[in-house]
Amino acid sequence: MKQRFVYPNDGPFNHNFNWASIFHFLRFMMPYRKQLIGVTALALLGSVTQVLAPAIIAIAIDKAIQPRDGEASIRLLLMYASLMIVLCVLQMAVGRYRIRRMSRIGQQMISDLRSTLFSRIQSLPIRYFNSKPTGSIHQHITGDIAVLEDIIMNGTITLLMDILQLVGVITILLIWNYKLGALIMLTVPLVFAVSRFLRKRIRVSFQELRAKQACINAHLNDSIQGMKVTQAYEQEEENIRYFESINKDNIRAWDKASALNQLLIPVIQLTIVLGLIILFVYGSYLIQTGVMTVGLFVGYTNYIFNFWEPVQRIGQLYSQLLIGMASSDKIFGIIRQESADPEVEAKENISIKGEIAFEQVSFQYDNNKMALQEIDLTIKAGQMAAFVGSTGAGKSTLINLLCRFYDPDQGRVLIDGTDIRNIANDNLRSQICLVPQEPFIFSGTIRDNIRYGKLDATDEEVKLAATAVHAHDFIMRLPQGYDTPLQEQGGMLSTGQKQLISFARAIIANPRILILDEATANIDTETERNIQQALKALQLDRTTVVVAHRLSTIRDADQIFVLDHGKLIEQGTHQQLVHHVGSYRQFIEMQRYLAVGE
Known part of the structure; x- marks a missing residue:
């Protein structure tokens, strides 16, 4: 066989x-x-x-x-x-x-x-x-x-x-x-x-x-x-x-x-x-x-x-x-396996402001195919930046390097001017929060899953976080509310509901850098609009990095970076890029065409 x-x-x-x-x-x-x-x-x-x-x-x-x-x-x-x-x-x-x-x-x-x-x-x-x-x-x-x-x-x-x-x-x-x-x-x-x-x-x-x-x-x-x-x-x-x-x-x-x-x-x-x-x-x-x-x-x-x-x-x-x-x-x-790539002169208790820079960053996975090639970009503290590009362009790889799941083969990833390899991993990740496209729900109650972003959070903080992302109403309709037990991967919840819990988990963590990796892909347009309103308040004092395809998610970004086959080919605001004949404009026109078709 x-x-x-x-x-x-x-x-x-x-x-x-x-x-x-x-x-x-x-x-x-x-x-x-x-x-x-x-x-x-x-x-x-x-x-x-x-x-x-x-x-x-x-x-x-x-x-x-x-x-x-x-x-x-x-x-x-x-x-x-x-x-x-x-x-x-x-x-x-x-x-x-x-x-x-x-x-x-x-x-x-x-x-x-x-x-x-x-x-x-x-x-x-x-x-x-x-x-x-x-x-x-x-x-x-x-x-x-x-x-x-x-x-x-x-x-x-x-x-x-x-x-x-x-x-x-x-x-x-x-x-x-x-x-x-x-x-x-x-x-x-x-x-x-x-x-x-x-x-x-x-x-x-x-x-x-x-x-x-x-x-x-x-x-x-x-x-x-x-x-x-x-x-x-x-x-x-x-x-x-x-x-x-x-x-x-x-x-x-x-x-x-x-x-x-x-x-x-x-x-x-x-x-x-x-x-x-x-x-x-x-x-x-x-x-x-x-x-x-x-x-x-x-x-x-x-x-x-x-x-x-x-x-x-x-x-x-x-x-x-x-x-x-x-x-x-x-x-x-x-x-005996080596743990995550060792910190170089790792420092403790660094308070991150949120400025992000990639300096001549190149990276490839084990298959020897270049995922990123000489990426240079800067995101100022407090800005909202969006990564745009087709599948395989390198968007998620940039996120992986920023979270230090991998280290670049060449170049440096900097936060506030410091190479992230010089920051202890636990200190770095305690101030960065990633909301992935596929939310992960742990076995336990809904309250436990939201509190996973901040283990000492009070019940009131959990409720406020859920309310901020419009998850409170559906949670209260469940048999035991916030104490409803969830099985592995939250089988009783819809994909959108899982994502809302994932958002609440991120909000309660109160990170300095918030990363949304296609995080609204599985949420309906109305719910996404409500979440966008909640995120605007959150983004005031933090740096937000977004990987998304929906125009509504990226048009208000301070900077948009367009990637193609691991290279940075365009950057600017939505208004700047949409008036320039290039990949971003084609991307927006395709979005509008699909919207009319629907």
């Missing part, structure tokens, strides 16, 4: 461990090092109790069972049995407390990691979000974090205990009989050789799996947000077929990763059998020659299983770690 949508994957995939991600992860552990040391001590105690148990059984066989000394043997047997009970109770108590403590620490660490990841996402440049599907980012915050959570809470201490248990078992085997112990250990290199062979393949397969899952999330996000378009074009069946296609890709990726992962288990089981064969052949010889007792032989048998049991768990944890590494690469890759 032909693929309709192409979601960016995260390849090429890394075959090796990303040590930067490991060190970054260890850094998150540092605030909990005291608690982790305590848990490690408990893990050590638990490993000691587990390693001692087979040794006590071996001693009990040689000292209490095999001699058959009547009451003395029974007393010794009871003593060893009591010791075993104590060890079991101690192991259970330590294990239970260790799991509870590690769960608590793990939850705190994951909470810190999730907060750090979300905070980093808030500061990433717009360029990053243009290259990543929303569903893919969501996958990193939820799915990948969940994978790391499982590793932290179930994997790290288990891995430590297994390593400690292996060290203890190997030590005892070599002390009891170093020749027999060394022969049994000969099977270990086989496991490591196979693990090394499979490691890179398993790692890449799980990276591919995570990429497939991210594609599914991205398509789900697109499908839900675009449901109106899907149903309008009757593409439901096509959507289902496409989802089934990428879902099958995900299953195939899982089968591949799972098959590689499962290859470790039979190898470990084979080494267990080889170890037992060595023990039975050489151990029987040692018993016959009197070098080894029956108790030690039984102890060796138990220790072989005690040895390969943690090896098998380590193999499984290793696979889990590879899955976690695929997730951590994505998480810490985001955290």
Whole structure:
């Protein structure tokens, strides 16, 4: 089936461990090092109790069972049995407390990691979000974090205990009989050789799996947000077929990763059998020659299983770690992303008056197509300026540079004579307000959405802002007025009503520079006229930048800048430009022609 949508994957995939991600992860552990040391001590105690148990059984066989000394043997047997009970109770108590403590620490660490990841996402440049599907980012915050959570809470201490248990078992085997112990250990290199062979393949397969899952999330996000378009074009069946296609890709990726992962288990089981064969052949010889007792032989048998049991768990944890590494690469890759372009000698608490200047500004997006070419223009403080031009002329790009969503490739953007790169982003954007063409409504009440422009605004301020843009009447007709809850994207509101709320949000923010990017495109003419009256009062003490096509919006502008293919080709007032034969005059004549046609 032909693929309709192409979601960016995260390849090429890394075959090796990303040590930067490991060190970054260890850094998150540092605030909990005291608690982790305590848990490690408990893990050590638990490993000691587990390693001692087979040794006590071996001693009990040689000292209490095999001699058959009547009451003395029974007393010794009871003593060893009591010791075993104590060890079991101690192991259970330590294990239970260790799991509870590690769960608590793990939850705190994951909470810190999730907060750090979300905070980093808030500061990433717009360029990053243009290259990543929303569903893919969501996958990193939820799915990948969940994978790391499982590793932290179930994997790290288990891995430590297994390593400690292996060290203890190997030590005892070599002390009891170093020749027999060394022969049994000969099977270990086989496991490591196979693990090394499979490691890179398993790692890449799980990276591919995570990429497939991210594609599914991205398509789900697109499908839900675009449901109106899907149903309008009757593409439901096509959507289902496409989802089934990428879902099958995900299953195939899982089968591949799972098959590689499962290859470790039979190898470990084979080494267990080889170890037992060595023990039975050489151990029987040692018993016959009197070098080894029956108790030690039984102890060796138990220790072989005690040895390969943690090896098998380590193999499984290793696979889990590879899955976690695929997730951590994505998480810490985001955290290591550079935030929005850094300020140069950033200053705090600059009070903006509102003069705007573009000096020889050129800019291109990632597609290498020039969006702006050597733009020179100045907007005085308190003026209303309009950007006019056809689609793709560069109007919105100028707005993006002014808000510092991007930095120019050449030239400077100045506010009050200061390069905006010298102004801290939070200080700059606190005095600039953008009202986009497509309003965004957050989940919450209407009051919350308006107050988003000024979080400490009073209820009266919210009402005044809504009244100023003629939104109060329709809000009061809603079931709960200003306290009416809105779902994601404000589904119960019309596009025009959403835009009015967006206007009220901007007004309550009281910015020094107000930017309207086609902000009245979705509002009827009568409502726009009312808003224009409200905006006139607002524009008295602030600079207003307007991107619009309607003549009513731009004719009163102090300056009009006409753009074409990224170049500034005309500028002046409406009266100046309309009497000049050029692009603006053609634009106005087309507007009048369409108005007559209607």
